[in-house]
Amino acid sequence: MEFIPNFAVFEGGDGSGTTTQISKLTERFKNIKKPIFFPTFEPTDEKTGRLIRAILKKETTLEPETLCFLFAADRNEHLYGQDGILAHTKRNELVVSDRYALSSLVYQGIECGDELPQALNSRFPAPELTIFFDLNPEIAIKRIKDRSSHEIYEYLDFQAKVREKYIYLLKTYSEAGGKVEIIDASGHVQEVADQVWSIISQMPIFKHSENTL
Numbered sequence: 001m002e003f004i005p006n007f008a009v010f011e012g013g014d015g016s017g018t019t020t021q022i023s024k025l026t027e028r029f030k031n032i033k034k035p036i037f038f039p040t041f042e043p044t045d046e047k048t049g050r051l052i053r054a055i056l057k058k059e060t061t062l063e064p065e066t067l068c069f070l071f072a073a074d075r076n077e078h079l080y081g082q083d084g085i086l087a088h089t090k091r092n093e094l095v096v097s098d099r100y101a102l103s104s105l106v107y108q109g110i111e112c113g114d115e116l117p118q119a120l121n122s123r124f125p126a127p128e129l130t131i132f133f134d135l136n137p138e139i140a141i142k143r144i145k146d147r148s149s150h151e152i153y154e155y156l157d158f159q160a161k162v163r164e165k166y167i168y169l170l171k172t173y174s175e176a177g178g179k180v181e182i183i184d185a186s187g188h189v190q191e192v193a194d195q196v197w198s199i200i201s202q203m204p205i206f207k208h209s210e211n212t213l
């Protein structure tokens, strides 16, 4: 397996708090000069990502397979594009993304079977570290039910499948040499943020002599 150094990914079901935790991490980095922190997310805020978000919000419909291609196209740009993930990691910055290829293997795997997402995503190198935010789907659904709009995957049956598939694929992934940390995402925001920090701050980039905590 090929890994991208200085790159970590947050993964989890909807409502597991990955987006909140990226903001907490960003706050933490405000007082840190080096390494430079570059938080990012998928679907991105670029053209393909915005089209995906419209589909997720049910503003337009497409075949599940088409969506799988779109996620992969968005990711390709996110990774290899001018201001993409690799441009930052190569400058010795720490990149943390809210979701990456594993989200496609899980969500699109459930929707269109494993073959297509596996084929489209096998070309993307893996992150140095994956943090999985594990949360009981019933609690997750309670957390997201008060949001103003609902996306296509935000219902209990689907989220139960999502959690099961994450756990299965993470096991296979870690057996193949991928580095995975699982966090209990049911705790308070600050408690979870502290756990995230204790894991992130162990990444090799912090051991470089020019980087200080």
Ligand code: TYD
Pocket (backbone or CB within 6 Å): 014, 015, 018, 019, 042, 043, 056, 071, 098, 099, 100, 101, 102, 103, 104, 105, 107, 108, 151, 153
């Ligand atoms: P999410 O992180 O929940 O965005 P937000 O917090 O802004 O709503 O991601 C949006 C949804 O997209 C989520 O349900 C997971 C799904 N998704 C996929 O199905 N495949 C993918 O490859 C990615 C990156 C996300």
